[in-house]
Amino acid sequence: MLGDDGSPPSRAPWAKSAPAIFRRLWEGGTLERRDGAALAWLDWSRQTLAPRASFDCGDDLCILSSGLAFRQRPAEAGASQPISLVLPGDICCYTGVTGHAAQSSLVSVVAASVMRAPSRSVAALCERHPKILAAMLSNLATDNETAEELLISIGRRSALERVAHLFCELEFRLRRMGLARNGRYRLNLTQADIGAYLALSAVHVNRTIQELRRRGLVSGRGGDISLPDLGALRRLCGFSPAYLAADTLSEPRPVPQHLQAAVQAGATL
Amino acid sequence: MLGDDGSPPSRAPWAKSAPAIFRRLWEGGTLERRDGAALAWLDWSRQTLAPRASFDCGDDLCILSSGLAFRQRPAEAGASQPISLVLPGDICCYTGVTGHAAQSSLVSVVAASVMRAPSRSVAALCERHPKILAAMLSNLATDNETAEELLISIGRRSALERVAHLFCELEFRLRRMGLARNGRYRLNLTQADIGAYLALSAVHVNRTIQELRRRGLVSGRGGDISLPDLGALRRLCGFSPAYLAADTLSEPRPVPQHLQAAVQAGATL
DNA sequence: CGCCAGTTTGATATAGGTCAAGTGACGTGG
DNA sequence: CCACGTCACTTGACCTATATCAAACTGGCG
Numbered sequence: 001m002l003g004d005d006g007s008p009p010s011r012a013p014w015a016k017s018a019p020a021i022f023r024r025l026w027e028g029g030t031l032e033r034r035d036g037a038a039l040a041w042l043d044w045s046r047q048t049l050a051p052r053a054s055f056d057c058g059d060d061l062c063i064l065s066s067g068l069a070f071r072q073r074p075a076e077a078g079a080s081q082p083i084s085l086v087l088p089g090d091i092c093c094y095t096g097v098t099g100h101a102a103q104s105s106l107v108s109v110v111a112a113s114v115m116r117a118p119s120r121s122v123a124a125l126c127e128r129h130p131k132i133l134a135a136m137l138s139n140l141a142t143d144n145e146t147a148e149e150l151l152i153s154i155g156r157r158s159a160l161e162r163v164a165h166l167f168c169e170l171e172f173r174l175r176r177m178g179l180a181r182n183g184r185y186r187l188n189l190t191q192a193d194i195g196a197y198l199a200l201s202a203v204h205v206n207r208t209i210q211e212l213r214r215r216g217l218v219s220g221r222g223g224d225i226s227l228p229d230l231g232a233l234r235r236l237c238g239f240s241p242a243y244l245a246a247d248t249l250s251e252p253r254p255v256p257q258h259l260q261a262a263v264q265a266g267a268t269l
Numbered sequence: 270m271l272g273d274d275g276s277p278p279s280r281a282p283w284a285k286s287a288p289a290i291f292r293r294l295w296e297g298g299t300l301e302r303r304d305g306a307a308l309a310w311l312d313w314s315r316q317t318l319a320p321r322a323s324f325d326c327g328d329d330l331c332i333l334s335s336g337l338a339f340r341q342r343p344a345e346a347g348a349s350q351p352i353s354l355v356l357p358g359d360i361c362c363y364t365g366v367t368g369h370a371a372q373s374s375l376v377s378v379v380a381a382s383v384m385r386a387p388s389r390s391v392a393a394l395c396e397r398h399p400k401i402l403a404a405m406l407s408n409l410a411t412d413n414e415t416a417e418e419l420l421i422s423i424g425r426r427s428a429l430e431r432v433a434h435l436f437c438e439l440e441f442r443l444r445r446m447g448l449a450r451n452g453r454y455r456l457n458l459t460q461a462d463i464g465a466y467l468a469l470s471a472v473h474v475n476r477t478i479q480e481l482r483r484r485g486l487v488s489g490r491g492g493d494i495s496l497p498d499l500g501a502l503r504r505l506c507g508f509s510p511a512y513l514a515a516d517t518l519s520e521p522r523p524v525p526q527h528l529q530a531a532v533q534a535g536a537t538l
Numbered sequence: 539c540g541c542c543a544g545t546t547t548g549a550t551a552t553a554g555g556t557c558a559a560g561t562g563a564c565g566t567g568g
Numbered sequence: 569c570c571a572c573g574t575c576a577c578t579t580g581a582c583c584t585a586t587a588t589c590a591a592a593c594t595g596g597c598g
């Protein structure tokens with residue numbers, strides 16, 4: 001798992017041989033070298049998204065490879081509430097895993113690109129590497145917990161805490177992907193975007209960020225965020241990265257039960 | 270799927286032979302008679318919960334069989350935000366399915382009971398009935414969408430809309446389980462509970478319900494809710510049951526790809 | 539009878555929304 | 569090179585939905 005000290009993940013010996021895009025999948029520690037290699041061998045296609053473009057994954061496995069995107073319901077009346085913020089390395093939607101077509105779709109925030117593997121190939125891959133399915137399910141659970149944390153933010157935290165929490169979360173998630181160092185990262189979200197995500201008005205986001213700056217907890221102009229005192233910022237909003245950890249079970253489960261079951265069911269088909 | 274007309278689900282011929290507790294699982298239409306029978310054969314144990322009791326599912330498959338419960342993070346400072354409202358028939362937690370230990374735990378609202386099947390047995394069951402795993406994953410996805418709807422409520426809807434939406438959602442979910450008829454159902458939530466769930470103060474929930482009553486959209490005292498004009502209530506809050514539908518794909522997929530894959534992987538182990 | 543939890547009512551406070559205007563950076567077309 | 573439009577950010581004035589506090593009222597129950 002990723003420490004709180006800013007160090008990159010250390011326990012993936014084959015990390016260098018596989019594209020960075022798969023970091024989130026192997027971060028759980030369940031994947032082995034051959035799984036990672038197989039993932040890289042999939043017939044991926046790259047797709048680029050213009051800013052503010054809508055995107056449908058269908059049943060395919062799509063991983064954001066650059067840029068930022070919101071997952072949100074097709075805009076109902078008025079402003080729509082983004083449900084999750086998708087960062088590079090995140091699986092865009094889990095329709096292929098759950099077999100359940102989601103209500104939500106992806107909307108890029110800035111220019112972005114997506115790696116896409118057709119559902120058929122993914123199924124074939126999982127045939128031979130069931131741990132990959134397990135890793136995807138683990139990501140699914142983690143991403144749900146992230147959405148739950150957003151719910152807690154909006155339901156219980158003040159504007160100051162919400163923004164602080166978002167900055168802490170982004171620092172962690174981006175660092176995990178190697179996109180943040182020393183509490184600094186690039187964030188291509190407008191204040192209006194942040195407001196939409198955190199259910200605040202753009203104006204109030206502005207004043208809130210100013211307050212964080214005034215307190216010396218956030219600095220940096222434009223899209224360059226810097227968190228000079230991460231500890232204090234985390235304390236302010238009660239951020240704890242536990243909900244972002246890929247796997248809270250300490251023991252490596254060779255094959256998770258549910259998967260083993262499904263796997264063995266193959267014999268009867 | 271369940272129509273909007275109050276009729277119970279009609280397409281499960283073996284519905285009468287299996288306990289009502291499994292309705293949510295077969296509602297998706299993927300399960301067959303033998304799957305339902307096998308589910309009922311599992312070595313279930315019943316566990317009763319006192320009001321306001323905390324409950325840990327571990328890796329086991331737990332289904333709420335009566336009462337009500339909140340799923341929530343262990344209370345951080347101050348009031349904790351419930352993440353989802355668990356009704357009879359709902360799977361309490363998906364740790365066993367995803368292999369990911371959840372941060373949240375269950376807290377009963379009133380006296381409740383839970384059916385519990387040990388993870389080992391569930392795995393063995395899925396071995397022979399992979400469609401059951403598929404059904405659980407579908408439930409997982411649906412429950413996530415329900416949580417997303419709560420996020421939208423708290424983020425974007427006024428107090429009046431939030432409460433109205435909750436009442437509409439409960440009507441649908443309880444009717445699906447046979448626990449609501451003609452827009453009437455029993456709800457053992459205090460106004461303070463409703464407030465905790467919807468991120469409103471108890472006082473404001475009270476005034477909001479009064480307003481709904483004044484408008485003739487809600488009636489009934491105590492825990493007995495009656496929605497005399499469901500159509501108007503739904504219009505008020507923009508409720509649409511789409512997000513609650515178990516399966517939005519019209520064609521019955523015999524075995525979902527991801528499962529097929531895992532299943533066939535069994536041969537290689 | 540008296541307690542308790544839940545509900546109701548009123549008075550007051552405030553976090554955050556809305557509206558409106560102004561600034562600064564950046565790109566585009568003449 | 570300059571005029572212009574646009575988009576993000578900023579600031580100020582004002583407003584309102586909802587919270588908070590406090591006190592009654594209600595109904596069940598030991």
